[in-house]
Amino acid sequence: MYKPEEHNVICTVCPIGCRLTVIREEHEPDGYKVIGGVCKRGEKFGVKEVTDPTRTVTSTVAIEGGLLPRLPVRTEKDIPKHLNYELMKLISSVKLQAPVKIGEVVVANVFDTGVNVIATRSMRAVK
DSSP states (O other): OOOEEEEEEEOOOOOOEEEEEEEEOOOSTTTTESSSSHHHHHHHHOOOOOOOHHEEOOEEEEEEBBBBSSSEEEEESOOOGGGGGHHHHHHHHHHEEEOOOOOEEOSSSSSGGSEEEEEEOOOOOOO
């Protein structure tokens, strides 16, 4: 007996955290049936999580000459999930020099995705 491809996903679109079951179904408009969500946003999330998972990455980088030793950063947009580990390795090698302004690009065009890593706070230089 044929059993369709099935994935269990927890939705992160809102704080409810619905447990979704995403089943491959050829006759559905987008090719998948989503069970367990309470809204349309959850259905879209479930299909995207199965077909093209992405994440916003947050971290910190070393900064010299600043008030603090680390500066918080994040990706401007989601990047493909399979790139997260490599991005974290890249971010761990970055060393900035203060001052840095919020929104300033720290790493441009990560792995040719068109997404930048930006500073999420300003850091003034300390003498």
